[in-house]
Amino acid sequence: MTTRPMILHELQRGKKRTMRNGKTMQKTIVYVLLILLALVFLFPFFWIISTSLMTTAEQESLPLTWWPKHLQWHNYVVAWTTLPFGQYLWHTVIIVVFSTLGTMLSSVFCAYGFARIRFPGRNILFMFVLSTMMLPGVVTMIPIYLIMKDLGWLNTYYPMIVPAFFGGGAANIFLLRQFMMGLPVELEEAARIDGASRFTTFTRIFLPLMKPALAVVGWGAALAAWGDIMGPLIYLTDQSKSTFALGMDIFSTAMPTGWGSQLEMAIAAVAILPVLVGFFFIQRWLIEGINLTGVAR
Structure with missing residues (x-):
C-alpha cells in the first residue's frame, strides 16, 4: 500500500526532470544557433580588422592568413594621410x-x-x-x-x-x-x-x-x-x-x-x-x- 504513492511520486519527479532536461536542451540549441549566427555576422568585421593590420605579402598570401603575425598599425597612418x-x-x-x-x-x-x-x-x-x-x-x-x-x-x-x-x-x-x-x-x-x-x-x-x-x-x-x-x-x-x-x-x-x-x-x-x-x-x-x-x- 505504501509503495504505490512512492512509485507515483517517483514517476512525477522523473517527468519533471525530463521536462527540465528538455527545456535545457532547447535553450542550449537556441544559444548555439544564436552564437553561430552572431559569428556569421561578426566575421566581416573581423576580416576588416585583420586585413587592415596585415602586410601586403600576408594579405595576398595563399592559403589565407587569418591574423597577421605582427600588427601593422602604420597602415592606418598611411591610409589616413594619403x-x-x-x-x-x-x-x-x-x-x-x-x-x-x-x-x-x-x-x-x-x-x-x-x-x-x-x-x-x-x-x-x-x-x-x-x-x-x-x-x-x-x-x-x-x-x-x-x-x-x-x-x-x-x-x-x-x-x-x-x-x-x-x-x-x-x-x-x-x-x-x-x-x-x-x-x-x-x-x-x-x-x-x-x-x-x-x-x-x-x-x-x-x-x-x-x-x-x-x-x-x-x-x-x-x-x-x-x-x-x-x-x-x-x-x-x-x-x-x-x-x-x-x-x-x-x-x-x-x-x-x-x-x-x-x-x-x-x-x-x-x-x-x-x-x-x-x-x-x-x-x-x-x-x-x-x-x-x-x-x-
Whole structure:
C-alpha cells in the first residue's frame, strides 16, 4: 500500500526532470544557433580588422592568413594621410549633425499635426505624403538637382542639409504619427485644462514621451547621412569639400603603389568606428523605440 504513492511520486519527479532536461536542451540549441549566427555576422568585421593590420605579402598570401603575425598599425597612418580624411570627416560631421537635427524636428512637427490637429483633408493629405514613399529616388534626382542649381547651392553642403528641414521623410512622419496616436488623449486634455498652449503641450508632454521613437528616427537619419555617397557625388565638384564616404570612393583610385587592400580596410574600419560608438551610447533608446514602434531600421 505504501509503495504505490512512492512509485507515483517517483514517476512525477522523473517527468519533471525530463521536462527540465528538455527545456535545457532547447535553450542550449537556441544559444548555439544564436552564437553561430552572431559569428556569421561578426566575421566581416573581423576580416576588416585583420586585413587592415596585415602586410601586403600576408594579405595576398595563399592559403589565407587569418591574423597577421605582427600588427601593422602604420597602415592606418598611411591610409589616413594619403587623402585629407580628417577634413572629410569634419565635413561629414557637419552634414550628419544638421541633417539629423532637421529630420527629427520637421518629422515630429509634421507627425504632431497629422496625429493631433484636426483640419479638413487631413487624412487625404497624409495619404499623399505616404504615396511619396513609392517614388524611386532616381525620379526626383534631376528635378532636385535643377532646383539646387537655380538656387546657386551646387558645390555647397546645403543640398544635403536644407531638405531635411522640410518634412523629414514620409517614413519618419508615419512612424512618429503612429507612435503619437498611441499616447493617451487625456494627457493633452489635462494640459489644455490647466491652461497650457498647444506648443507647450507639444514640448512639455509629447516630446519627452517620444524620446524612444525620436531616437529611432534620428539614428536612421544619421546613418543615412554618414553613408551617403550619391548626394556629395552629385552636388560637390570640389574634391576638397568631399565627405568621408565620397573620400573612401576616391581613395580606391588614389592608393599608393605597392599596397594591397589593407589600406582600404583600414579606412573602412575607421568609418565603422563612429557607428559602433554611437550605437553603444543610444542603444537603450533604440531598443525601446523599436519595441514600442514595431519598426526596425
